Amino acid sequence: MFVFGDSLFDPGNNNFLNISATQGKANYPPYGETFFHYPTGRFSDGRLIPDFFASFAGLPLWRPYLDPANHNFVVGANFASAGACVLVENNPNTLNLQIQLGFFKEVVNLLTQQLGDTDTKKLLREATYISSIGGVDYMIFVNxxxxxxxxxxQEYVNIVIGNITEATKEIYELGGRKFAFQNVGPLGCYPHMKAEFNSTGECVQFLQILATMHNNALAKVAEELEINLSGFKYLMFDFFTSLMDRANNPTKHGFKVGDNACCGGGVYHAQNGCGFLTEEYELCSDPNEFVFWDAYHPTEHCYSQLVELLWNGTGNVTWPLNMKQLYDLDIDTEVSSQNIDLLDDA
Structure with a gap:
């Protein structure tokens, strides 16, 4: 698996950037307290969706790509960076999509040196490419x-989607065939956004509209790519609806709190940072009772529910495949079968 994205997927790449905590780091307590028992750089109290993927697939947890320690790229890599944007100009402090794509190309070259051209092409063809990016672009846009x-x-969405499309095509040209797209979350339901825009408890509607525009366009593009690119397979995970349902109906999913963050200060615990030494914050006694860990990010317990939907879910949350089906899919067999069907039709 190769992972691209923002803070929803970042395992700690930003720890290795020359930026401050306020610019996008989570390398201080109480981040990481539930599972790792120390701050790893993940913006949660524990594991993120790619971490659960690794466990389901029997893979080790990826270290951040920027970690200087030795990596085994045969099992993939995680390039995600908190604050990462699709558009290069939006947040120059972190690893935008183009930089992450450049890192992936470096990995392809290293794998080719290690395995040879034939085996590398097979590995890239069978690998799964997971992405979650775009939300930060829209939060910057509205601010x-x-x-x-x-x-x-709509004009802004078209630009963002156009860049995601081109990046996806580049991965395809390098050999990628299996793509897992997580759509943009319910931005208007995030505690920070409700606090910032003085919402009276409801999700901020114009942010919800913007996210929905993006998600509709992303789904359409993925469908078109599958039609136009031979062997291209994908899934679309409805992160937007799945997380919004938990934020708005927490008790239905076993949570007690869906609006306030577990960790933070001010309205919705979303106006002061979580763990910043310069700000006062409160920490809940049991993160498992909360949908949100901090002003923007779910708790590990929430992620564990979402990843179960993505891994084993049905067409109302992940389509046209779920993650297990996509991960297990043998591309060579699939393409051969399609070619036979085309011959039969002829």
Whole structure:
């Protein structure tokens, strides 16, 4: 598995960047307290969705790609970076999608040197490419734009989706065939956004509209890529609906709190950071009771529910495949079968 994304997937790459904690690090307590029992750089109290994937697939947890220790790239790599954007200009402090793509190309070269061209191509063909990116672009857009009209939103979405499409095609050209897209979350339901835009407890609707525009466009693009690129297979995980349902109906899913963050300060525990030495914050006694760990990110317990939906779920949350089906899919057999079907049709 090769992982691309932002803080929802970052295992600690930002620990190795020359930035401050306020610019995108989670390498201080109480982050990581539930599972690792120390801060790893993950923006949660424990594991993230790619960590659960690794466990399900029998793979070791990936270290951050930027970790200088030796890596075994035969099992993949995680390039995700908290604050990462699709658009290069949006957040120059972190690893935008183009930088992550560049790192992936470096890994391809290293694998080719290690395994040879034939085995590397087979590995890349059978690998799964997981991505979760775009949400930060939209949060920056709403904070920097005074013209939040639906046409302006759609124009911006088109630019973001265009860049994701081109990056996906580049991975395909390098040999990638199996893509798992996690759509943008319910931005208007995040505690920070509700606090910032003075919501009265409801999700912020224009943010929800923006996220929905992105998600609809992403689903359409993925479907078109499967039609136009031979051997291209994908899944779309409805992170938006799955997380929003838990935020708005916490008790239905075994949580007690869906609006306040477990860790933070101020309204919704979302105005002060979680663990910043310069800010006052509160920490809940049991993160398992909360949907959100901090102002933007779910708890490990919430992630554990979401990843179960993604790994084994049905078409109402992940389509046209779930993660287990995509991961187990033999691309060579699939393509051969399609070619036979085409011959039969002829």
């Amino acid at each position: 920097s734009s005074s013209n939040i009209t639906e046409p302006a939103m």
